[in-house]
Amino acid sequence: MPIAAAIVVLCVALIYFNRKAAGEKSQPKIFFRNPFDLDWVLGFGALLAVVTVGSKILFTLFGEPGLLVMAGVSGFADVDPVTLSAGKACRHRVA
Secondary structure: OHHHHHHHHHHHHHHHHHHHHHOOOOOOOOOOOOOOOHHHHHHHHHHHHHHHHHHHHHHHHHHHHHHHHHHHHHHHOHHHHHHHHHHHHHHOOOO
16 A cells, blocks of 8 residues: 555656656756866776775775775765776676
8 A cells, every 4th residue: 555655646746747757948058078178088997096005904994894984985076986986896806
């Protein structure tokens, strides 16, 4: 029964926001960035290096909880370096 109530609430909200958006004629502006821009690539490389070294240090000192803390903190900036460094740690020792 609670699932049915949640579905009803979500459907009502969907209908409401769909009708509200249909009245607005402005299209959102989409901003695309060049993925081969040197500044962006160097920034990502620096972030990846910091996350990898930090993950290794925290994992060595505190084990899996240290890796989770690093993932939580660095997740605010970008998720990709966390995924890459956690994948490397899982390959070695994390169960």
